Amino acid sequence: MTECRVVHELPGRLRIRCAGFHDPSFDPAYMEAVLKNISGVGRVRFNIGAGTVVVGYNPDNTCRKTILACLKSLPAEACHPMQKCHSLPDPVGTAAKAVFSLVTPALPRRLAGVFSWAMGLPVLVRGMETLLTGGVKVEVLDAAAVGFSLGQKQYFTANAIVALLALGEYLEQVSDVKTIGLLSSLLRPRVEQVRVQRDGAEIRLALTELRVGDRVVCGSGEMVSVDGRIMEGEASLDQSSITGESMPVHVQPGDEILSGSLIHEGRIILDARQVGPETRLARINRFLENSLRFKSHGQQQSERLADRLVPATLGMGLGMFLLTRDIRRAAAVLTVDFSCAIKLANPVATRTAMYSAAREGILLKGAQALYALARVDTMVFDKTGTLTRGALEVTDVVPETGISRNDLLALAAAAESHYAHPVARAVVAEAKSRGLALSPAGRVDFIVAHGVSAYVNGRRVLVGSRHFIEEDEGIDCSEVDRSAGTLRKNGKNLLYVARENRLLGVIALRDALRPEAVRVLRDLKAAGIRKIITLTGDHPATARAVAGQLPDLDEIRWDLKPEQKAAIVSDLQKQGHQVAFAGDGVNDAPALITADVGICMPGGADLARESAQVVLLKEDLNDLVAARKMAVQARKIIRTCFNASVGLNSLFLLLAGSGRIPPVLAAVLHNANTVGVLGYAAAAGMQRPVKKKGPGL
Structure with a gap:
């Protein structure tokens, strides 16, 4: 149990403080997904610094109790020792650093120094930790640039560097949150409610409330929402998403089926074997976060190059100081960091492209x-x-002697008109498209996965597979062997039509391209x-x-x-x-x-x-x-950003090393270049490719 208490409450809104939120391995994005999957919960917002979460919900006692119970017993997955958790965007802190850097020249010298050292200390500490644990990387260069500037009492330069570093981190965090939020919403479960038999009654429940062992009811036109075994009933099941076959299959008690299958005709009751929707959105969020943080091969190459440039820049700065004894010139060199734009342009372009693609x-x-x-x-x-398309359409109507094509089609459509099978729908649709009048059918008998028997104008009509017509009903089908063979060679499925123990013809169907x-x-x-x-x-x-x-x-x-x-x-x-x-x-x-x-x-x-x-x-x-096209465009954007970053920073480095620009101007030019490159990456990534419409046949 985790210590948890409500610190503020309004109708439909809770602010809760929880001790577990201060755990370094706590993952707020995972827990946000868990809370959002509680029926009735809407908005969720964490403040890790304060150790609180604000939850908006439908104001009913059940929902409130469920939220509190969930937070008092945090799932183990919410605190993962190996999970590298990211901090949430802090616009207030970022804005405060930017404002303070701008007003630094107006502050008394001593006061500016105190605040500047306090503002730069986290950067210095992070640089030292990186040097001791990871070697000479960009954090070390940032710390050196800030340290040199503070040592020379160049407080505006130091604060400007800190503020721009904070801005870069903020932009990356915002990109993460927006992308994860959009992608998570697009992958929410498509089935929200299910019908369940409990205590002898059939009730409707949210998918999140389903338990292993529940008896789930699925009828015609419904998608199976759980993995399970059929306990009662039979059905014609579209399992094209499972087997790849376009024709439905017959299922009966004892058969195991997977979620995602569509029931065309029939009614079944399943014993739910695989559930867990209460963590489905959470698992999606965790997967998306991990995948977004998994660096592509191109990003890894960029970062390796950026890391190799850091020692060179640091060496140039130190060498400049040893040669000229001019610490201002050395500080100017250190403020020109190749790695910022090189490292950040890739993830910004990537996330922007992902976001733009998701909107499409x-x-x-x-x-x-x-x-x-x-x-x-x-x-x-x-x-x-x-x-x-996974949908059948009629391609050929082949009648025997004594009946026309339209009459054969109308007869089959009349018998099939009350049938929800995809074959029946295709036949009826074709008859309607030809403007054929359908006679009323009576005493309709569906033989699941075989065909249909019906009385049309007082005479018995059979429509179905050859096995049904010939073997089950004993009607000779050999007269159409030649035409049937030709149709099969063309990849078509056949529907046999008979009346009063005589074959009338065949109808061919095919899955439409x-x-x-x-x-x-x-x-x-x-x-x-x-x-x-x-x-x-x-x-x-x-x-x-x-x-x-x-x-x-x-x-x-x-x-x-x-x-x-x-x-x-x-x-x-x-x-x-x-x-x-x-x-x-x-x-x-x-x-x-x-x-x-x-x-x-x-x-x-x-x-x-x-x-x-x-x-x-x-x-x-x-x-x-x-x-x-978006993927190719993103790769081009990354290359353009890389070339611009290297080219302009090389120019700034030359100017700084020759003493032609002071540290403040070098920092401004370098960071302006970084922001410009990132802005270009974001803007160019939002451009949408023109999609051609129409069949183009």
């Missing part, structure tokens, strides 16, 4: 994702739900992608039919299991390719993790969304092209 519906999880996406030369797509797919593949090639491959678990005929519609597709492979997809991605990497994989199902998770960049579609399964480094939040593949 493109979620980039960290600097490494952005860096890797800019270097990708090979794009690998899963087929179902990625290049295709996304209308923008052709243009997107062409634009990816134009954006520098050299090779595009599609992988699928579908049959060869279906795969070839899709490939035939995509002129920029270089290769397609079929009949693949999840581990085979990952192995293909791994083989491409061994050949020297930088690989991005785009998918949306649980079966895609191994390939998403294996690839240099994993990209998940908006309707993807939860496991796929968590495995991917890039998540598209809108059903538009054009966003993938936009993401690639």
Whole structure:
């Protein structure tokens, strides 16, 4: 238990002081996520210095008690010894340092000295700690510059350096908080409430209140929100996000299913096996924070170069003092620090690009994702739900003698009109698009995962698979073998229609290609992608039919299991390719993790969304092209910032070393250059690429 007490309270608002907040390993962002996942909690704001948190909530006793109980028993994950926690932005402290540096010349000399040493002491201490534990790095150079200026009683210079250092830290912290907050909100659970059987009654609960062992009820049109085993009922389940197959499957008691599946028809009761939504948002926040703090390869290179320049600058300053005995000239040299702009421009450009991308519906999880996406030369797509829409459409109506195409379609649509199956929806939609009148159907009998039996105009009509029509109902289907074989070779699924024990014909359906797919593949090639491959678990005929519609597709492979997809991605990497994989199902998770960049579609399964480094939040593949362009643009911005920083600072260093500018002017020029470079990185990163719309077929 942690000592906790309410220090101020208004209706719907609590200010709570907790001793645990002073723990150095306490992670306020993690705890903020935990609190926000309590039903009824809105705004959460921590003040670690005061050891308090302000929580806004719906003013009811249950919510208040839950908040207090949560804070009195802090979860172990909230205090992680290995977690490097960052301080929250302090605008007041940053502004105070800036104001004091500006008024320093107007203060009495002795008073200015006292305050300046107090203001510079933290920088000096941090520099000494860095020197003893990490060697000669930028903190040492900052401390040397401040120390030289204080030693020479150049208080304005010392305070200006301290204020600008504080401003740089503040901007980086604000960037962190804004980016994490936006990305966290975009990844909130998509299912907020579930239906549960408790004490013989069916009630609706928030997902956060679900417990292991609860009996969760799922009906037609609903998404399964938990992992569990079916206890009662049967259903036709769309598991395209799990298996990659576009056709629904039949599930029954005893079957285990994963969250993210969609129930097309039927009703099931699940025994919840995997829950834990109370920490879902917290885990997302922790992952995002870690990923944002994980430095990309390019950022690591910049920081290594910056660290190597620090000893050179420090050596030049000391050498200048030994040669000229002019401490003002030496201090001027020390105030010109290459590493500030070099180190800060990369994370600022990266975070700005991530924020801008998120506003466009493109979620980039960290600097490494952005860096890797800019270097990708090979794009690998899963087929179902990625290049295709995962929705069937009627392509052919093939009647037998004695019935027309429209009559066959109208008869099938009449029988299917009360059926919620995706095949039925496709048939009914096609009939309506042709303006066909549908006769009323009676005595409708759904045979899950097989077909439908109905009486239309007093005569029994059967619509379904060949197995249902021929084997279950004993109707000969051999007359359509030739046409059926041709349709299957073209990658189409077949629906057999019979009436009064006689086959009337077949209707062919196919998973429709996304209308923008052709243009997107062409634009990816134009954006520098050299090779595009599609992988699928579908049959060869279906795969070839899709490939035939995509002129920029270089290769397609079929009949693949999840581990085979990952192995293909791994083989491409061994050949020297930088690989991005785009998918949306649980079966895609191994390939998403294996690839240099994993990209998940908006309707993807939860496991796929968590495995991917890039998540598209809108059903538009054009966003993938936009993401690639943003990544390339961010890399160009970083290079421009690097060149500008090195070039201008070299000029300032030459002027300082020759004694042509005093320490104050050197500090102003150097810090103005740093702020200018960071401003350019932020402004340029907010520019949005133009996204092409339309199919472009």
